[in-house]
Structures are given as structure tokens and as C-alpha cells.
Amino acid sequence: MLPVCIGNFSTSLIRFYANSCKIKGRIPNDFGNLSSLLDLDLSANSLARSIPTTIGNLRNLQRFDFSNNKLTGFIGDHICKLQHLGDIYLGQNQLSGSLPNCLGNITSLREIHLGSNKLSSNIPPSLGNLHDLVVLDLSSNNMVGSLGPEFGNLKVATLIDLSVNQFSNEIPREIGGLPTLVHLSLKHNKLQGCIPNSESNMVGLEFLDLSNNNISGIIPMSLEKLQNLKHFNVSVNKLYGEIPLRGPFKNLSSQFFNYNQALCGSSRFSIPPCPTSTKHRLNKKRLLVLFLLLGIILLFALITSVCVWIRYRIRKRAPQQADSLSAIIREKISYYELLQATDALSESNVISSGIKVFNLQVDEAFRSFDTECEVLRNVRHRNLVKVITSCSNLDFKDLVLDYMPNGKKLVIPQTNVNAQENEVNPTHGMRTHNRAHTLEPVPTLGVPPVPTSLPRAPRTNVNHPLTTQRDISNAEFSMRAQMRKFASALLDDLVLECKGAMLNWELDFASLTVDIQQVEEKKKKIAESKEKDKKEKRARSTDRNPSQQQGGNWGKK
Structure with a gap:
């Protein structure tokens, strides 16, 4: 036993060690007189009874170790007077009751060892005030309640052991905010819910034991x-789903996953393989659809880029041709200029004449001339002179063709006359006779040289851009006849295309009309059938009551 006179030791005593000395009895109250004591160690003895309240007088005490004894009773509030206390060792005793709520006021605490006792209360929320707490051991007690979010405040904790208690409810997500935590044991409790994803943030974790609980989920x-995890035990729970295979799970054995609800995965864990889940299949389908959409978008973008590039190239080439034709197409030639160029439409400047009949009873008769001129203006062929514009009034109609200066060289295609190079004069042609009008587009062609024995027609206003020839050889007439046939064939093709388009439209309209007629006939038949049904119902009602009708008739008589 410790003698009572121990309290007579010098007040300057700083350390008192009596561990593993087989001391029995109780801790004397006289220890409270050692006011300068910093470290008190009475561990591994057979000390009994309760902790004396005089311990609260040791205001300078920084560490006391009463572990591995037979101490009983409660942990009193007198401990909270030790404001310089850093370490508490009271494990392996028979202490009961609850933790004092004021324990969180000793902010200097670094280690709390209260394991293997009979404590039976909740963890006080004030424990979250111990921001410098490194070790918290409350294992092998009868503590109850939930693990509160205050655990998230223990930022520098390296060991938390709450195993073999009666804690319930879920593991708090805030526990994942402890990056320095190395050891976490929650085994043999009544914890429920899922394993929080936040635990993956505890990068320094080496030991994690969640076995023998009611934890569910995956x-x-x-x-x-x-990567530092070396021990991971989730056996005897209600977990299901696939066991991870990478990282620290590559070195874990199957015993850490035994006795769960429906875990699956690799054969080395002695569990059945995982079936392909519906969610996994849906994710694959979504990825496939996404890739298809991306492919379609890329293809559409490629086609659009090619079209834009082709259109750009066409536009880049088009201005040169448009500039060369703009002066001709947009040029306005007056009737006075035509008279001046052809000597008042002199007979000597006529190339050829013909008949074009307009039906004046039709409202659009004169507009057909403008339409034909527009068609001729849009026709392009290497053997046809371009039509610049037209000039017309009630008594006069004329076509203005492209001027071909002397020296222009062309080759005659598909003629009986040998193809030769020759000078070509500009040509214009239009004659009017009463209400019949001649409309002759004249091609500019190269023809064989005219024999010297034949007289050549005099030229009028050779330097003017609008001039005509007078005499034409037989070969030239034949060639012009062929070109007229060619132009007429082109016009016929255009007319046929227009007629075909009109015919298609008429056929579509006719089919639509037939469909409408069929619908109307069906409506009419339905109405007739309804009327017929009404008449039959009336006849049936009349047949059912013949006696009433006869009685009514006798009464009238």
C-alpha cells in the first residue's frame, strides 16, 4: 500500500513513478499536497476504489497514468481543473458512468485513453473542442448513441478507436475530413447505413476496421x-455489390469480406462473379448513342465545310465572267440607237425574215415574246451568239446580240462545209409585218470564204457595234438553218420540261382531289348508314307495339 505520509514529500517533487510495483489498496488523498507534480505514474498495479478528488489540486499536472488497475467509480469533474493536462491514461480499469461534459474544456489534451472500462454514456459534443487531440481510445466500453459531426473537428487525430461499444446510426461523413488519421476502428458496434465516400479523402489511413456491424450498401x-491502406475489414455486415480490385484491394484476402449479404467480384475473394448490371448496360448504350451523335455531327460539319469551300471557289471564279457580261446584260439600248445603227431599219441591213404569229385574243400573247427572249438570253452554247437584250413596242420587236468584231475566229461543227477560219461580222435581225412578228436569234458562226465572183454586200457603219450583213451565201443560209433547228430543239426541250413539271403538278392535284372525293363519299356512306339504322330502329319499335296502335285506332273510330 501507499503510505499516508507520502503527502509530506517536498512540494518541489515533479515526478512520481510507481508503476508495476504490485501496490494494493487505494490512492491516498495526500497526493493532493504535491502541488508541483507534473507527471504521476501508478500503472500496472492493483489499486482499487475511486480516484481521489484531491487530484484536482495538482494544477500543474501534465500527465497521469492509472491504467491497468482495479479502479472503480466515476470520472469526476475534478479532473477538469487540470488545465495543463496533456495525457490521460485510465484504461483497463472498472470505471463506470459517463464522461464529464467539461472534458472538452481541457484544450491542452493530446491523448485520452479510456479503453476497457464500463463507461455507458454518449460521447459529449464538447469533445469537438479538442482541436489538438491526437489519440482517442474509448474501446471496449458500453457507450451508446450516435457518432456526431464533432469528429470532423479532430483535424490532427492519428488514432480513433471506438470499437466494441453500442454505437448506432450512420458513420458521419465529417470523419472523411481527417487527412492525418492513420488508425480507425469501429468494429463490433451497431452502426448502420453506407460506407461514406468521404473516407477516400483520408489519404494517410493505414488501418480501417468496420467489421461486425449492420452496414449496408456497396x-x-x-x-x-x-494507397497506404494495409488493413481493411468489413466482414459480418450487409454489404453487396462488387469488391474493388485496384489499389490496396490487390493485396487483401477473402477473410476481410466474409459473411456479407451479396458481395461479388474476383474469384480470389472466394465469392461469385458479378453479373452485368442494368445500369452498366444503360451506360454502355448511352456512350454508344453519344459516339454516334458525335460521328454524325462531325460528318455534317465535314460536308458543310466542303460545300462552303466549293461555293467559295465558284464565287471566286464567277466575278470574272460576271464582270465581262455585266456590261452586256445590263446595257440598255434605245429604239433610237437601233434606228441609227441600221439606217432606219433599211432593207439593206436585213439578214433574214420569218413569221411569228401571236394570238391577240389571249391576254398573255405579247408577254410570250418577253418570255422567249428571256429563255434565249439564258441559253449558252459555243455556236450561239449571246442575246444581250430586247427592244419592243406595239409595232416593233427586236433582239440585240453580242457584237463579234472582225477577226474573231470560230470553227464550224458538224457541217458539210470544210471547217475554216474566217472573219465574222456582227448580226442583228428582226422584221415586222402588220401583226405578225419575226423573231430570229442569229448564231455567229465561221463560214467558208465567199467566192470572188459573187458580189459582196456593202457594209454600213462598220465601226458601230450594231451593224448587219446584206448578202449571205448559200452555205451560210444552210448553216443558219441548222442553228435555227438547234435553237428550236433547245426551246422544245425547255418546253417539254415545263410541260412535264406541270403534268406532275396536275397529277398530284388530281390525286389529292380523288382522295378528297373518297373522303366525302365515305362521310356520305356513314351518314346514310346512320340514317338507315335510325329508320330500322323506328320500324322495330312500331312492330313491337301493334296492339297499342290498333287500340288507338278503334278508339278514334
Whole structure:
């Protein structure tokens, strides 16, 4: 036993060690007189009874170790007077009751060892005030309640052991905010819910034991990031789903996953393989659809780019041709200029004449001339002179063709006359006779040289851009006849195309009309059938009551 006179030791005593000395009895109250004591160690003895309240007088005490004894009773509030206390060792005793709420006021605490006792209360929320707490051991007690969010405030904790208690409800997500935590044991409790994904943030974690609880759900794949994890035990729970294979799970054995609800995965864990889940198949389908959409978008973008590039190239080439024709197409030639160029439409400047009949009873008769001129203006052929414009009034109609200066060289295609190079004069042609009008587009062609024995027609206003020839050889007439046939064939093709388009439209309209007629006939038949049904119902009602009708008739008589 410790003697009572121990309290007579010098007040300057700083350390008192009596561990593993087989001391029995109780801790004397006289220890409270050692006011300068900093470290008190009475561990591994057989000390009994309760902790004396005089311990609260040791205001300078920084550490006391009463572990591995037979102490009983409660942990009193007198401990909270030790404001310089850093370490508490009271494990392996028979202490009961609850933790004092004022324990969180000793902000200097670094280690709390209260394991293997009979404590039976909740963890006080004030424990979250111990921001410098490194070790918290409350294992092998009868503590109850939930694990509160205050655990998230223990930022520098390296060991938390709450195993073999009666804690219930879920594991708090805030526990994942402890990056320095190395050891976490929550085994043999009544914890429920899922394993929080936040545990993957505890990058320094080496030991994690969640066995013998009621934890359900899946093992988060995010735990594969815990590269320092060496021990992971989730046996005897209600977990299901696939066991992760990468990271620390590559070195774990099957015993750490036994006795769960429906875990699956690799054969080395002695569990059945995982079937392809519906969610996994849906994700694959979504990825396939996404890739198809991306492919379609890229293809559409490529086609659009090619079209834009082709259109750009066409526009880049078009201005040169448009500039060369703009002066001709947009040029306005007056009737006075035509008279001046052809000597008042002199007979000597006529190339050829013909008949074009207009039906004046039709409203659009004169507009057909403008339409034909527009068609001729849009016709392009290497053997046809371009039509610049037209000039017309009630008594006069004329076509203005492209001027071909002397020296222009062309080759005659598909003629009986040998193809030769020759000078070509500009040509214009239009004659009017009463209400019949001649409309002759004249091609500019190269023809064989005229024999010297034949007289050549005099030229009028050779330097003017609008001049005509007078005499034409037989070969030239034949060639012009062929070109007229060619132009007429082109016009016939255009007319046929227009008629075909009109015929298609008429056929579509006729089919639509037939459909409408069929619908109307069906409506009419339905109405007739309804009327017929009404008449039959009336006849049936009349047949059912013949006696009433006869009685009514006798009464009238």
C-alpha cells in the first residue's frame, strides 16, 4: 500500500513513478499536497476504489497514468481543473458512468485513453473542442448513441478507436475530413447505413476496421485511392455489390469480406462473379448513342465545310465572267440607237425574215415574246451568239446580240462545209409585218470564204457595234438553218420540261382531289348508314307495339 505520509514529500517533487510495483489498496488523498507534480505514474498495479478528488489540486499536472488497475467509480469533474493536462491514461480499469461534459474544456489534451472500462454514456459534443487531440481510445466500453459531426473537428487525430461499444446510426461523413488519421476502428458496434465516400479523402489511413456491424450498401470504388491502406475489414455486415480490385484491394484476402449479404467480384475473394448490371448496360448504350451523335455531327460539319469551300471557289471564279457580261446584260439600248445603227431599219441591213404569229385574243400573247427572249438570253452554247437584250413596242420587236468584231475566229461543227477560219461580222435581225412578228436569234458562226465572183454586200457603219450583213451565201443560209433547228430543239426541250413539271403538278392535284372525293363519299356512306339504322330502329319499335296502335285506332273510330 501507499503510505499516508507520502503527502509530506517536498512540494518541489515533479515526478512520481510507481508503476508495476504490485501496490494494493487505494490512492491516498495526500497526493493532493504535491502541488508541483507534473507527471504521476501508478500503472500496472492493483489499486482499487475511486480516484481521489484531491487530484484536482495538482494544477500543474501534465500527465497521469492509472491504467491497468482495479479502479472503480466515476470520472469526476475534478479532473477538469487540470488545465495543463496533456495525457490521460485510465484504461483497463472498472470505471463506470459517463464522461464529464467539461472534458472538452481541457484544450491542452493530446491523448485520452479510456479503453476497457464500463463507461455507458454518449460521447459529449464538447469533445469537438479538442482541436489538438491526437489519440482517442474509448474501446471496449458500453457507450451508446450516435457518432456526431464533432469528429470532423479532430483535424490532427492519428488514432480513433471506438470499437466494441453500442454505437448506432450512420458513420458521419465529417470523419472523411481527417487527412492525418492513420488508425480507425469501429468494429463490433451497431452502426448502420453506407460506407461514406468521404473516407477516400483520408489519404494517410493505414488501418480501417468496420467489421461486425449492420452496414449496408456497396464498397465505394473511391477507396482504391487509399494507397497506404494495409488493413481493411468489413466482414459480418450487409454489404453487396462488387469488391474493388485496384489499389490496396490487390493485396487483401477473402477473410476481410466474409459473411456479407451479396458481395461479388474476383474469384480470389472466394465469392461469385458479378453479373452485368442494368445500369452498366444503360451506360454502355448511352456512350454508344453519344459516339454516334458525335460521328454524325462531325460528318455534317465535314460536308458543310466542303460545300462552303466549293461555293467559295465558284464565287471566286464567277466575278470574272460576271464582270465581262455585266456590261452586256445590263446595257440598255434605245429604239433610237437601233434606228441609227441600221439606217432606219433599211432593207439593206436585213439578214433574214420569218413569221411569228401571236394570238391577240389571249391576254398573255405579247408577254410570250418577253418570255422567249428571256429563255434565249439564258441559253449558252459555243455556236450561239449571246442575246444581250430586247427592244419592243406595239409595232416593233427586236433582239440585240453580242457584237463579234472582225477577226474573231470560230470553227464550224458538224457541217458539210470544210471547217475554216474566217472573219465574222456582227448580226442583228428582226422584221415586222402588220401583226405578225419575226423573231430570229442569229448564231455567229465561221463560214467558208465567199467566192470572188459573187458580189459582196456593202457594209454600213462598220465601226458601230450594231451593224448587219446584206448578202449571205448559200452555205451560210444552210448553216443558219441548222442553228435555227438547234435553237428550236433547245426551246422544245425547255418546253417539254415545263410541260412535264406541270403534268406532275396536275397529277398530284388530281390525286389529292380523288382522295378528297373518297373522303366525302365515305362521310356520305356513314351518314346514310346512320340514317338507315335510325329508320330500322323506328320500324322495330312500331312492330313491337301493334296492339297499342290498333287500340288507338278503334278508339278514334
